[in-house]
Amino acid sequence: MPHRWEPTAPWPTDLVRPVAVDPLGVAGPTRREAAGPYWVRTSTARYVPADTDRTRAEQRVLEQAERLPPAGAVTGWAACRVHGAAFFDGLADDGRTRLPVPLAVGPSGRLRGDPGATAVHHVLLPSDRAHLHGIATVVPVRAAYDAVRLAAGPRGAVVALDMALAAGLTTLEQLAAYADQQPRDRRTVLRAAGFATPHSRSPRESRLRLAWLLDARLPAPLVNPTIRDRAGRFLGIADLLDPVAGLVAEYDGADHRTSRRQAADLGREDRLRRVGLEVARFSGPDLADRALVVRRLLEARARCRFDGDLDRAWVAIAAS
Template sequence: MVGRGLAVPAHVGDDLVEQRILEAYASAGPRAVVTGWAALRLHGGGFFDGLARDGRTRLPVPVAANGERLGSRDGRLAVRLTVPADEVVTIHGMRCAIPERALFDEMRRIGHVPEMAVAVGAACAAQLTSLRRMELYRSTRRWYRDVRVIARALEMSVEDCRSPQEDRFRMIWEYHAGWGRPLRNRSVLDLDGRLVAVPDLLDPARGVVGEYAGADHRDIDRHESDIAREAALRGVGLEYVEVVGRDLSHPDRVAQRMREAASRAGVLPRRWQLGPPTSPTLDEILDARAPSSDAQWLPPGPDPSHFTSLDGR
């Protein structure tokens, strides 16, 4: 039973995050609004998986009461917020905050500025919003609580990292090691214009690239490809720093590895050049999706066939 007069079939579990969101919303009332990470998930943000940083602890589904007499319960967090009508869209029958408002609420939930910036990057990686759109949203909601904290996080954010872990590596690179903002996912060419690689991070002045190796890199074919990629980058005069998930908890260790790579790179002849910047930009992609009017663009949510409605259909 998920609410008065509402139930799901006994065989339906809650392992699917969209099912958890649906059940949390079901008994919330007609004015309630799904927000935060849950709304971002429904908008198509795959990195918003409803789990805490440890990858195991489930986060409650944040639902803005919006005037309803709504209480928190197992799996649902009732948020005492009002989401205005112009910040609400409907996805698969659920009232959800638009991406900018959902991300704003998620950042407020997180509270830690660097991790707030990682959330911004995850939303941008999913092409839900952009830094320009978030800056505009923030500047036109100056009366909202925590606006100043959000501003600091946006200053730390980038929109072209491909995963939260890659973005956390970028934070160590930029802030802990003090190397400044690296180029992200920029193509490296040899002197004849042939593609060498597209590294996660690149400091062109120091001649160092950085790569985050996730779980998918453990596959033997992918590992062989990574070895060849590293050799190709060194062959044109770039030194290589690879980190895995455990390294991100030890920024001093990563920074020392970076310094060692920079010292090695200093004696290598440069046989590479930068490829052109990524095109189109994220804003150009989002602008192309937007209708000609000022109406809010609604990106596709998850396939509704993947979760079960409350009457079992």
Template sequence: MKLSGLVRDGVVVPVPVDPSGRSGPTRRQAAGEEWRRTSKGRYVPAYVDPALPAQRIVEAAVLLPGHGAVTGWAGLHWAGGRWFDGLGPDGRTALPVPLALGRNRVVRPRPGLALSEEWLDPAEVVRIDGLPATAHARSVCFEVRRARSLAQAVTAVDMAAFSDLASIEEIRRHAQRHLQGRPHVSRIARALDLADENAWSPREVSMRLAWSREHPRPLCNVPIFAPDGSHLLTPDLFDPDHGVIGEYDGLVHVGNGRLVRDLEREELARDLGLELVTMVAADNTDQRAFLSRLAAAYRRADGRRSRGSWTLDQPGWWIDTSTVERRRALSEAQRARWLPRQVARP
């Protein structure tokens, strides 16, 4: 596929050999150290980092037929999905770039690619900065159907919603209209039942799923207010019926005031009659310790919560951003004020 119209800072489109050396390397230059071969007959300058997600996507996309598109994590990353970095759950292993080819095998299997030959409606392909990608809901469904666990599938849905690329309802409609009878489609319904449009990170999703196995499903990032309408805190997770809040903390707290803020948060929770339980990075590999702390928090909270000191009723000045639909309705100025988490780097 020709990507001559692609416009995206930081990426370089592979080019074929050019005997004149104007639009690409000469054959002799291509054989040297200043150029890197990306695929048969395609090259980029050697300084171009092949590990960058966007660059990997472009190098794969040049192999697409005219009717094809990138999909899955690649389509979501290219569309601005903050948490779709093309890495596996370990944060190191590079995932293959998924390509939707339609029903004609025109690209040979090769390392670094995940090929899909399912029927592809041209109406499901959008161009973003010159690169063809499948509609966001289809890209999410691709990720969910290929997920190795239910937790990974739910994370894909939640993080697509985090970046406002697809709502739970949009994903559900796509699956019902286009994927009936396809392999692994039942995974989509299971993932959507557990999904939440207001999760802010993959680790929060992991904590919520662990929490929900043994206790009532908590609310995600719900703001808690004082009776006078002032904002008190917005915990990662909250069970308002039992008075237990949860926070994920993957940082080592030394210096820079971080420890002080954590202690202040714990003190505020106690003043409100709430129990705070924290999940740390070490809990990701073995969640038993976290579940033990969570059970202890529920026991301590039982029968001693004071609801009069806080409320979930939102005051008039507060703007609710808990769903994809509400976030999409915000003005640019409102987004800058109320959604700083979406522009901050992960």
């Protein structure tokens, strides 16, 4: 059976909403308590208990949303998370650096400086705004649009769009229609859309596909197709497949390191090789070395059989 994949994530129910000072100490800390060790200020006149886990992406979004002006909204990666997109975890590509929460404040809006947030001065129409989980946010298509245009570099933009598509926040058609109405960064978003797919299953898998396309300059692969033998037996789902050459590329993330998952990976690789497919595997550190990725892809493709349709012992079914 294929490994379970979850592109969406439920909004946590145990977040701690910042509160104001309460002279009675009922709805919030007294002024004296707020100055003590058991409370932490999150923004002007807003506090949470000191034992609150403020590293969680959702908690950071909730705290920063308290700083919004009346017509503002959370946007970008943070809004994607509010709408349930699992891979928008508020971390940079290194998996450690926390990204600031983007807050849409309109062209003339102001936001007091805070390393935990960044002001987005882009036209924000009433139709762009929504409320979800008690947070003023943008609608899903605007969340995706801003996540793409605010991403780190062109490849980061494609990765962001892949993950927004995977979570069902928007479609390429909806995004293109929305982009046609936007005065800023339209080309950036549409350029990313030209490389995006709704079938990618992780950010690193998307980066492997971009290395395949842009660095190795190989033909566009099928993304996560199902592979069966001629008798219809399930062999596996390939991250990337060149159906002409018979080349499979696999990204092995952290969840592949358990003994059970490694055994499943090796079993799938053996089944794919038995029907004549060539398999190249990559890990996270590999993707940091594009020259290595290119070399291994090209070497693997040189070993491929390039069987014709009638000679293949396998059938690829494109993801839908």
